[in-house]
Amino acid sequence: MTSTISTTDTADRREDRSVTRLDSGWLLHPLGEGSALLPERLDAQVPGCVHTDLVRAGAIADPYLDTNASGQAWLFNLDWRYVRDLADIEAPTDGERVEIVFDGLDTFAEISVDGRVVGSSANMHRALRVDVTDLLPARELRVDFASPTRTADAEAERQRHRPSAYPTPFNAVRKMAASFGWDWGPDLRTSGIWRPATVERWRHARLAEVVPRVRVEDGVGIVEITTSLDWASTGEVTLAAEIAGRRAEVRVANGQRRASLTVQVDDPALWWPVGYGEQPLEALRVTLSDDDSTLDAWERRVGFRTVEVDRSPDEFGTRFTLTVNGVPVFAKGVNWIPDDHFVSRIDADRYRRRLVQARDAHINLVRVWGGGIYEAEAFYEACDELGLLVWQDFLLACAAYDEAGPLRSEMEAEARENVARLVAHPSLAVLNGGNENVWGYEDWGWKDLLEGRSWGGWYAAEMFPAVTAELAPGVAYSVNSPYSPGASATGVHPNDPDHGTHHQWEVWNRIDYTHYRDDIPRFASEFGYQAPPAWRTLQDWLHVDGQPITSVPGAKETAVFLEHQKAEDGNRKLDEGMAPHLGVPADFADWHWATQLQQAHAVAYAVDHYRSHWPRTAGSIVWQLNDCWPVTSWAAIDYEERRKPLWYALRQAYAPRRLVVATGDDGWSVTAVNDTDHAWEDVLQARRETFDGGLLAADSSQVAVPARSVLRLPLTAALVAPGDAQGEALVVELGAERVVELFAEVKDAHLSPTRRTSGSRRPPRATGST
Structure with a gap:
């Protein structure tokens, strides 16, 4: 079956262009050693990939289920052939040009018509157009895909194995980096016609x-x-x-x-x-x-708008402040990864559902991370409509890249094609030269390994900004994330929190989340904290001997749970992070809930800190909004689209008006954050109470917080000097906004689910909890 899309004109004139989609009629053939374990041929869907076709045919088990992913590495070395009959494609009439267009081929493809090679591709992120005018009528269209593993290994060998954050050759080729696995995603290395294929006829x-x-x-x-x-x-x-x-x-x-x-x-x-x-x-x-x-x-x-980034120096270091139509904007952001590891399955409805969830959590910026893809038009169209600014990485991530040979030419062609495609969208605010490449070169031992060879600095510092200036002069450009403007000239570290953008990964990896307050970064473009997916999502996807993992003793240490926990030492970090705040429950159900609560507390704590220092800190982009499969990760929304407690914490922490209690060298204070166009005027009421509602101290004052600003107010000693730290709380209200701060850690506080603070109208909770 084919469908035809025609171009029309308001003058109702004859039109001389038609587009026929090649969605159906495809057969898939596995090739090479190991192919005998699979059917000789099976029906294929386009757009699609070999894994989804194999699962649909029952030839392999779903790789997202249980421990199946690790057992399917034998598929890595297979080649694949897509075949389609061309009998339904008519020969051209006089003066007509006929072309076959592939919007995306993943990744190493050779296209032939009736055995004659007409084109090839080695870049998942580019379209391919082949002229078949002189070959029609024809019998057969064939697309042969070479093994991504063997191809990438060969390229890595030729390039002398440039270093990266993972021991896979993702940086040697132009295939989605996360195809080879990440610390939140599976290693599946699929192939296929992942975006639409069409026949275009024109005159x-x-x-x-x-x-x-x-x-x-x-x-x-x-x-x-x-x-x-x-x-x-x-x-x-x-x-x-x-x-x-x-x-x-x-x-x-x-x-x-x-x-x-x-x-x-x-x-x-x-x-x-x-x-x-x-x-x-x-x-x-x-x-x-x-x-x-x-x-x-x-x-x-x-849409008509102007976007700039203010990177001027000030008394604190170097700003990184987005301004839209001349107005400085605090970026309330999230990082975005592909919403399914099999990217051909992400449709317009799924994009919109996820982005509406982002908007509903008061998010105003989505960063498309550099190890994924340039998303489909539907993603950017939804961002245009919802008012979500897009920070788009060029697709380099956590690795050194060759600056010569075929990779260099592919990189430039890819950049030009995608910037030209995306520039129409008013949501596109920032183009960024890559993720953690400059930081990696500076800090991760690459210099010794490279021995003077190129690593991708030219792309970020010269080629990408030149492409941006030519094709998208109304879009801001950043060299990398993180990056300190002028770092190469001044010697400032690329992840210096006082200059430009900053990634905070010491928290989560090594230190407690209270250390988020050690720095006041100019723009926090990555930080985050892990937790498992929703309970039902675990039940649906993780099993031991046919039983949901939620009913299995020692669930978090089972092979199936660890298959879906990709972070190095992830469970240990979860336990060590919870220990001082919530404790580490022995029961899996309690542990699961505690990890999700810890994630919500930690990230909200960071966001509150960053927002309370506006305009010195001009943005926070949480890692991450979404998941690409069922996994323990940093996401706020899991693969089955369920909102984790973190989503609710973000909705609170990113609210237009927010109260933040903090302690410092100069004592306790509350900061009123007003991210609206109107002054926030009301009576600030602060109370120290017992958990059963007894009033111990109180203070009030009339305050006015100007529009788009923050106001820090000291708290009196009587409010913050508890007689019983385990049984008292600080309650602060300004109009409808309210924050409760415990004086003891949650695990030490004398909390009971049957007790309520009568004088405060709501049960006490730790700042940022759900």
């Missing part, structure tokens, strides 16, 4: 690429459109653009490969991140036509 000329650059100057919206054209025949064409009732057009001479035009919109409504204003979007339509027909059309919704 005369087509729009090969459309790059709109949208900016606002002196109240005027300016849309500069640059196009690349492909030609099939001779004769002039007309390039036109329409937006908000305004139109511009230009004649394009025969064979001219590039053409540009500009449309202006007076006094456009501005696009804002959520919490700062509305998200108006305007339809931009670009058409290519001759005297008789519309040849091609391109349409996106765009």
Whole structure:
């Protein structure tokens, strides 16, 4: 079955371009040593991958289930062949060009028609277009995929094994880094036609690429459109653009490969991140036509806004402050990984559900991490509509990369293609040169291992910013995360909290979460804390001898639990982190809940600290929003889309108005955080109470917190000097906002589920808990 998508024109003219999707009719053949263990052929879905096809056919067990993933490494060395009959694809008529387009091939593919090779790809992150005009009618389309493991191993050998955070060759090739496993994801190394495949038919000329650059100057919206054209025949064409009732057009001479035009919109409504204003979007339509027909059309919704990053020096170090339409924004962010390890399964509905969950937790920025993918259009469209700023990494992560040979050319082509594709989206705010590459080069022993060889610094410092400046001048660029602006010239460490962006991983890996308050980073772009997924998710996916792991003695030390706990020494870190605060329950159900509560407490503690130091600290991006399979991880939402307690803690910690209690060298204080456009004026009431509601001390004062600011207020000694630390709490209220601070750790406090603090209307809880 095929479906046809046609381009239409408001003038109802004849149109000379059609697109036929090649979703069905595919067969998959395993090839090479080990293939005899699988069916000789099976039905394949496109978009899809070999693992999902094998599971659907019953040829392998679901790799997400139990310990199946580790038992399927034998699939790594197989090659794969996709075959489709082309009898339903008609031969071209006179003057017609016919091309097969693959939006994404994962990863090492050779395409042939009736045995004739017509194209190849070695980059999962790029599209491929092959001309088959002279080959139709034809019998068979074949796509052969080479083993990603053997190919990557060979490339790594040729490149002399540049170092990385993991002992896999993900940095030698342009395949999603997390395909080879991560400390929250499985190592499955699948292959397949992971994005749509289509047949495109067109005449005369087509729009090969459309790059709109949208900016606002002196109240005027300016849309500069640059196009690349492909030609099939001779004769002039007309390039036109329409937006908000305004139109511009230009004649394009025969064979001219590039053409540009500009449309202006007076006094456009501005696009804002959520919490700062509305998200108006305007339809931009670009058409290519001759005297008789519309040849091609391109349409996106765009928004008018300006984005900059203030990296100026100040008395604390170097700022990293996002400004949108001239207004400084505190980035209430989360890191995003692919929402399924088998990325072909992530559809528009799943994207939107996840991003609505982010918006509903008061998040205003999503960082697309560099070990994943450039997401589908539906992701960025949802961010446009929901007001979520997008920080998009270029896809380098935790590794050194070769700067020569085929990798260099692939890297640049990939960057150009994806920036051109994404630049239309007003949500796209930051392009970032990679994740922890500069930090790794500086700190992780790479210099000795590399012995002077390249490591990817040129990509981040020169090539990526040049591509950004050319194709997306309205998008801010950052060299890396973390990164200290000017570090190479000044000798400042790339992860210095006083300069630029900062990753805090000492907490979780080595020290207690109370150490989040040791630093006041300028922008915390990664930090986080682990916990298992929801109880029901464990029951669905993890079993021992057919029984859900939740009913198995010693569950957390079983092989199946550890298969879904990828962090090094993860369980030990969970236990050591809980010990001083909640204790370490022996019962698995209690342990499971305590780990989730600890995660919520720890991350909220960090977010509260960062927000209370605005504008010195200008953002926090929690690691991470989501999961790609059922796993113990840093996520706030698990693979089955269930919100962990962390999600609720984020909703509190990122609320537009928030109270934060803290202690320091100068005593106890409460900070009122007001991230709204209106002053926050009310009576601040602070009380020290017993857990049964007895009032021990009280104070009140009229306060006014200006819009988009914080106000720190000292607390009197009587409020913070408990007579019984295990049985008293500090309660602070400002209007509808309320915070409760215990004087003792939760494990030591004399809490009872049957007792309530009558004078406070709600049960006592530790700051940031759910």
